[in-house]
Amino acid sequence: MVLEAWRRIEQKEIAPIYLVYGTEAFLINQTKNLILNQMLTEEEKDFNFAVYDLEETPIEVAVEDAETFPFLGERKVIFLHSPTFLTAEKAKEKVDHNLKRFEAYLQQPAPYTVMVISAPYEKLDERKKITKELKRKAEVIEAKKLNEFELKKWIKDQAISRGLEIDDRAIEQLLTLVGTNMFMIVSELDKITLYAADEKRIDVNLVEKLVAKSLEQNIFTLIEKVVQRRLDEALRIYYDLLKQNEEPIKILALLAGQFRLIYQVKELSRRGYGQQQIAGFLKTHPFRVKLALGQAAKFTDEELMKLMALLADADYQMKTGGMNKSLLIEMLLFGMKK
Structure with missing residues (x-):
C-alpha cells in the first residue's frame, strides 16, 4: 500500500529503483517529492537531480546519467516519466528505447542513485519482459485511488x-x-x-x-432540494450558480451525469452488487456511489425514467433549439418537481 511505502521512505529505507504507477496523480506526486526530499538537500538538488520524459528521451540516456557519479554529493535522484513501453498502448513512439540497456541496469543498479519510474497508467502490460523484470527488481508502489x-x-x-x-x-x-x-x-x-x-x-x-462547495456538490444539493419538493431552494441554488458565471450547458451536463449515476447504482444495487463492486463497474469512487445510493432510495424507477427523459429533451433543446438556455433549465426544474 502507498501509505506503508511512505512510512518506509520517511524512515530512510530507500530502494535503488521505484516503480510508481496508477491513476491517482496526487499519490504519484507525493511519493516522488517524499523520495526527493529524503535523499537530497536543496543545494544538492541543483546538481544531483534530473528528470527525463521518456516520450522525448531514450531510456539509455537516463541510464547513463544514473551510472554517472554524483557531483558534490553522495547520492543522486532521477525521475523517469511516461514509460509507455510498459503499457499495451499502440501509440507511436517518438524515440527508440534500448530496453536491453535498461534491463542490464535493473540487474545491477548504481548504489549511489535512486531511480523513480513514474507511470500514470491504470494498468501495465504484464506480458512484456521489461514490465516483468522491472516489477521484480523495483519497489512497486501502486498509486490507485484510495477507498x-x-x-x-x-x-x-x-x-x-x-x-x-x-x-x-x-x-x-x-x-x-x-x-x-x-x-x-x-x-x-x-x-x-x-x-x-x-x-x-x-x-x-x-x-x-x-469549505466552498464545488459545482458538483451544488448540483448534488440542488437534486436533494428537488427530492424534498423544495423547488424555491433548488431555484435559488441554480440562480447562485448563474451569478457565479457557470454555463447552463455545464449545469445540465452535471445534472444528467448525477441522475445517470443514480439510475445505474439503483439498478446494480437491485441486482445484488455491493458498493465497492458498483464503484469498480462504473469506474467511480466508492464515496460517490455511497451518496448516489442515498439519493436513489428517494426515487421510484418510474420517476427516474421520467427525469432521464426530461434531461434528454432539455439537452436536445439546448443544442438545437432557439430557447434561452437559462430559462430551459428553469423549466426543467419545474418539470422535475414531483
Missing part, C-alpha cells in the same frame, strides 16, 4: 501532521463538499488550518463555514 476507509484515514493523518484533530463528522462533510480529489482536499485543509490553529480541532461546523 473510503483509506481516504478518511489519510485525511485524519493530514490533520494530525498539521497539529490538529479532526472528528469523523467533519471528515464526512469535507468529502461531501469537496469530493475525493486529493489535491482539493489538501488545499481546503491548508485553509482550515489557518483558522483552527488556536483550537487545534476541526469540527463539522468549521468545515461548513470555511
